[in-house]
Amino acid sequence: MNKQRFKKEVFSLSERLYPMVYRLLGNRSKVEDAIQEIMLKLWKKRKKIEHHPDIKGLVFLTARNHCIDILRKKNPEIEDSELYFNVFKSENGHEQLELKELNTVILKILEHIPKQQREVLIMKDLDGFEFEEIASLTALNIEHIRVLLSRARKQVRLELKNNYCYER
Amino acid sequence: MKDKRLKDLIAKYQETQSRTAEERLLRERIDKSDPAMHSWSKFVNAHKAKVPEQFTDKQWEKFNKHIASTPQFVIRIVSIAASILVLMTLYFSFSNPQDELSYEEKASLLKQAKNMLPEQNQEIATQDIIYEDHSIIIYTTTEKNLNND
Numbered sequence: 001m002n003k004q005r006f007k008k009e010v011f012s013l014s015e016r017l018y019p020m021v022y023r024l025l026g027n028r029s030k031v032e033d034a035i036q037e038i039m040l041k042l043w044k045k046r047k048k049i050e051h052h053p054d055i056k057g058l059v060f061l062t063a064r065n066h067c068i069d070i071l072r073k074k075n076p077e078i079e080d081s082e083l084y085f086n087v088f089k090s091e092n093g094h095e096q097l098e099l100k101e102l103n104t105v106i107l108k109i110l111e112h113i114p115k116q117q118r119e120v121l122i123m124k125d126l127d128g129f130e131f132e133e134i135a136s137l138t139a140l141n142i143e144h145i146r147v148l149l150s151r152a153r154k155q156v157r158l159e160l161k162n163n164y165c166y167e168r
Numbered sequence: 169m170k171d172k173r174l175k176d177l178i179a180k181y182q183e184t185q186s187r188t189a190e191e192r193l194l195r196e197r198i199d200k201s202d203p204a205m206h207s208w209s210k211f212v213n214a215h216k217a218k219v220p221e222q223f224t225d226k227q228w229e230k231f232n233k234h235i236a237s238t239p240q241f242v243i244r245i246v247s248i249a250a251s252i253l254v255l256m257t258l259y260f261s262f263s264n265p266q267d268e269l270s271y272e273e274k275a276s277l278l279k280q281a282k283n284m285l286p287e288q289n290q291e292i293a294t295q296d297i298i299y300e301d302h303s304i305i306i307y308t309t310t311e312k313n314l315n316n317d
Contacts, residue, residue, distance in 0.1 A: 003232075003235075007228060011224065011227075011228055011231065012224060014223060014224045014227050014228075015219045015223055015224050018217060018219045018223060019216055019217045019219070022217030023215055023216075023217065028220070031217075032227065032230075035227060036227065036230060036231060036234070039227075039231055040231070040234070040235075043231075043235060099210070099214055102207055102210060102211055102214075103211070103214075105207075106207070106208070106211045125191075125212050125216075126212060126215050126216055128188075128216065130188075146184045149184045150182060150183055150184045153181065153182050153184070154182055156204075156208055157182065157204045157205065157208070158204075160203070160204035160207050160208060161203070161204045164203040164204060164207070
């Protein structure tokens, strides 16, 4: 794989990786460094990946594993990368508090929905992946992903409604 | 956003039939009239990172500089040159005919060396040891020059 093909088929996916890497690492400069490292890893393997049947999937998986490695170096107890969110930052103290509370509530809801549903929900709504991309990452077919996603969205909505009623 | 349209969008979103643009619109426009959707949208908006402008181009520039500055190319050239040098050294040290003497030259040198020895020693053809201990050796010999006299 030459430099131009690498740029077109692999490096151009940097923007697609950004939301996921940012969610996991939570800092712009860390994200930039991590994406550079991911791309260098892939560049070194360019001869092998040239004939890979799903280059896009391979790039996303490499990126996810790289971020998990970084997180585990900092905190070896991290097991579930889907549930790893950086703490909200807001200049407004009241808003910060509200967001923190919301974060706690939603994380609790996410903890209680099945792992596959949660994984798909976060990939679609937070990391911004398309169905085909999620299929590459999870090795599931698109129809199955739609079912999982629909169930997850409905479950989150229901739990949030219950939570809202309870608060009132 | 009108209630009807909002409800339709939420339903589409729940059934995973909404497009990315519609989901973005829903997250932006949803208000507290639907607290569950509003909370989820707030959560998503707070965690979803926006990609900086020209991110890929800037990253590529950095990446390109990095791969160009790595000494891969230099390492390759130096290792090829070193290999050639080693092969040349081995070739010249084992195959230089000037350093090796021919058979005739060796024979002539041996003859020269033999001539340098005293003649007497050369004349002693054979020695038959009669008696030998730690202090004395008794032997018999035949001398050719006696026959000449």
